[in-house]
Amino acid sequence: MTIRFNDETFRDDYSYHNSPEAIRRFPFPFDKDDYMYSVNMEPHGTGGRAGSVFEKRFDVDEHYVAEMRDRAITLASDPLRCQSLPHMELAGWDLLELIMQCKAEDYPELFQLHRDGDRWHWVNRPLGIEQRFTFLDPTTLPCGPMEYITRQAQGDFAVLDQRENNLWMDAGMVTSQADWSLDFDIGMNFFEWHAPVPKAAEMGIFQRALKFLLAIPQGSPSRRLNWTMTVNPRLDTSPENYHLWGPEKRTITPENVGAKQYLRVELQSFWRLPRSNALAFPIRCYLIALQDLVTVPKWARRLHRVIRDLPDELAEYKGFTVNRQIITDYLAQFDDGKPTSPGIFADD
Amino acid sequence: MTSLMLRVTAAESLTPLVKRFRFEHPRGATLPLFSGGAHVVVEMPDGDMLRRNAYSLISDPQDGSGYEIAVRREDGGRGGSRFMHGGVRPGDQLRVSLPLNLFALDLRARKHVLIAGGIGITPFIAQVRQLLRMQLPFELHYAARSRTEAAGLHLLPDVPHVHAHISDEGNRMDLGAILSGQPLGTQVYTCGPEGLITAVAQSGARLGWPKSALHSEVFQAPPPGRPFEVMLARSGRTIAVGAHQSLLEALEAAEVEIDWSCRGGACGRCETRVVSCHGRIEHHDHWLSEDEQSAQTRIMPCVSRFRGESLIIDR
Ligand code: FES
Numbered sequence: 001m002t003i004r005f006n007d008e009t010f011r012d013d014y015s016y017h018n019s020p021e022a023i024r025r026f027p028f029p030f031d032k033d034d035y036m037y038s039v040n041m042e043p044h045g046t047g048g049r050a051g052s053v054f055e056k057r058f059d060v061d062e063h064y065v066a067e068m069r070d071r072a073i074t075l076a077s078d079p080l081r082c083q084s085l086p087h088m089e090l091a092g093w094d095l096l097e098l099i100m101q102c103k104a105e106d107y108p109e110l111f112q113l114h115r116d117g118d119r120w121h122w123v124n125r126p127l128g129i130e131q132r133f134t135f136l137d138p139t140t141l142p143c144g145p146m147e148y149i150t151r152q153a154q155g156d157f158a159v160l161d162q163r164e165n166n167l168w169m170d171a172g173m174v175t176s177q178a179d180w181s182l183d184f185d186i187g188m189n190f191f192e193w194h195a196p197v198p199k200a201a202e203m204g205i206f207q208r209a210l211k212f213l214l215a216i217p218q219g220s221p222s223r224r225l226n227w228t229m230t231v232n233p234r235l236d237t238s239p240e241n242y243h244l245w246g247p248e249k250r251t252i253t254p255e256n257v258g259a260k261q262y263l264r265v266e267l268q269s270f271w272r273l274p275r276s277n278a279l280a281f282p283i284r285c286y287l288i289a290l291q292d293l294v295t296v297p298k299w300a301r302r303l304h305r306v307i308r309d310l311p312d313e314l315a316e317y318k319g320f321t322v323n324r325q326i327i328t329d330y331l332a333q334f335d336d337g338k339p340t341s342p343g344i345f346a347d348d
Numbered sequence: 349m350t351s352l353m354l355r356v357t358a359a360e361s362l363t364p365l366v367k368r369f370r371f372e373h374p375r376g377a378t379l380p381l382f383s384g385g386a387h388v389v390v391e392m393p394d395g396d397m398l399r400r401n402a403y404s405l406i407s408d409p410q411d412g413s414g415y416e417i418a419v420r421r422e423d424g425g426r427g428g429s430r431f432m433h434g435g436v437r438p439g440d441q442l443r444v445s446l447p448l449n450l451f452a453l454d455l456r457a458r459k460h461v462l463i464a465g466g467i468g469i470t471p472f473i474a475q476v477r478q479l480l481r482m483q484l485p486f487e488l489h490y491a492a493r494s495r496t497e498a499a500g501l502h503l504l505p506d507v508p509h510v511h512a513h514i515s516d517e518g519n520r521m522d523l524g525a526i527l528s529g530q531p532l533g534t535q536v537y538t539c540g541p542e543g544l545i546t547a548v549a550q551s552g553a554r555l556g557w558p559k560s561a562l563h564s565e566v567f568q569a570p571p572p573g574r575p576f577e578v579m580l581a582r583s584g585r586t587i588a589v590g591a592h593q594s595l596l597e598a599l600e601a602a603e604v605e606i607d608w609s610c611r612g613g614a615c616g617r618c619e620t621r622v623v624s625c626h627g628r629i630e631h632h633d634h635w636l637s638e639d640e641q642s643a644q645t646r647i648m649p650c651v652s653r654f655r656g657e658s659l660i661i662d663r
Contacts, residue, residue: 087455219350
């Protein structure tokens with residue numbers, strides 16, 4: 001398998017685009033025609049559906065190189081997007097090992113890892129990186145281990161310390177977030193950083209989700225999908241930069257909604273790290289323009305029904321109330337009322 | 349629960365009651381590393397029963413060449429330890445889960461104080477190795493009745509951080525002395541009999557320690573008790589739980605699907621809703637809050653039992 005990496009941007013001229021293959025493999029998040037907030041975990045790991053974003057442990061796609069470039073731009077303007085409290089360094093090494101090992105095993109033609117005891121040699125062909133270093137010796141890397149590896153891995157990464165029957169957001173690399181801030185959340189526990197979710201808290205969903213996460217064992221990662229809507233293919237929709245992307249919501253018209261309105265899907269996964277007992281929480285973001293999404297008839301029908309019937313407070317929470325009517329009207333033309341097949345995948 | 353079939357490569361008596369077992373991958377593969385305080389669950393095919401017991405790993409967390417555990421023979425217990433002592437020999441293969449840690453070190457600590465009583469030394473053996481490797485300040489206090497019973501003495505490195513308190517030699521552990529004068533930001537970990545854990549909590553409270561700085565290893569082997577019956581709401585079946593069997597084991601024997609992880613009342617995975625309860629649930633877990641326990645609307649089948657007329661659970 002060879003991947004052709006796109007030359008594209010996630011800001012300014014927004015030249016981000018999905019190839020037909022990328023559209024087919026998009027992780028469409030709705031398995032039914034209606035949506036309810038839930039924490040529906042399923043096992044993650046090797047052996048996911050061939051060709052899908054679930055096939056490999058850390059999916060690498062055509063956006064990899066451009067996404068890493070975008071991360072570097074964001075970090076240069078705001079270094080606090082990457083933070084690690086002092087006790088999290090061991091977890092950073094765990095994460096580095098996990099990602100390097102998975103990438104080298106899953107994409108041997110792109111990444112290689114040679115280990116000779118503590119002396120490691122890492123090759124990242126797409127980014128043209130070759131690094132010899134001593135595992136667990138931070139002086140042999142250009143930056144901390146978590147920052148080093150997450151500058152080479154798509155998606156945001158939160159690294160959660162586990163203590164007192166709770167999880168603590170004590171380290172992370174966050175440059176492609178859906179409106180949350182690492183600098184604000186750093187050091188918070190599971191309930192604190194989830195605080196603004198409406199309704200779900202009453203349902204005890206969080207209590208149960210936390211229990212599940214605390215007991216995630218090594219070798220059994222889990223995943224779930226989350227979603228929201230973003231105007232323009234912008235990765236960095238952080239509260240710090242709301243002044244840059246917030247006003248863009250007002251630029252949606254019935255004429256441009258198909259091209260400018262994106263469905264934003266997060267593939268969240270959870271991994272127990274061996275040496276530190278921390279929990280790695282990668283949040284991988286996938287973006288698709290509505291006009292591309294509707295090329296899959298099942299998804300067009302279903303997204304229309306979901307957006308149309310969504311409770312108001314959820315649309316508010318996800319931040320697209322202003323454009324909801326335009327989106328619904330646009331999608332309605334692709335919904336002929338026919339039934340949809342179960343599950344998230346496109347029909348063959 | 350991910351598990352591996354491993355070969356027993358050593359079985360050695362450390363004391364008359366405690367045996368050390370070493371497991372390695374049959375084809376020599378490296379096993380996943382772990383953190384100090386982690387345990388594994390060992391599956392023991394004992395007659396027509398499949399027992400699963402959790403044991404702390406005592407080998408070096410950074411050494412993937414094998415896993416080691418120390419098992420104390422509990423003659424009054426449920427047979428798991430007797431199985432390990434009686435029947436398991438080098439060359440045997442047993443199924444072992446991947447490590448899970450519910451008693452991890454708090455790596456923010458300025459200093460770590462580890463307090464062990466008897467076989468409660470086991471989680472600390474791997475933690476001591478981790479602390480030495482990370483060059484973190486710590487002290488370990490290990491209380492045992494006599495030197496012959498103190499299995500941990502064979503397993504701990506000879507370093508000044510380790511203090512043995514052997515009561516036969518008139519050298520009893522003085523918790524007040526250990527807990528006073530520690531630097532701010534010290535974390536305390538206790539593992540051993542319930543009495544020791546309570547004593548540390550009380551001394552700590554007296555000396556003004558914050559609760560969050562006092563940790564204890566809470567998982568334990570399921571206690572035996574009187575046999576009882578449970579009705580399963582989803583199938584209408586009634587199953588019997590034997591005196592030396594846990595409700596979780598009885599559910600598994602009846603092929604009822606149920607999730608688990610620690611099998612010691614600490615992880616929350618087996619939590620089960622109670623549909624109706626006429627009698628008293630004997631809660632032995634450290635998972636449910638006191639309110640949840642007294643409401644009798646939830647049960648942790650891995651450790652808790654029932655006495656009374658009828659119990660119906662949502663399984
Ligand atoms: S299995 Fe962990 S609490 Fe029951």
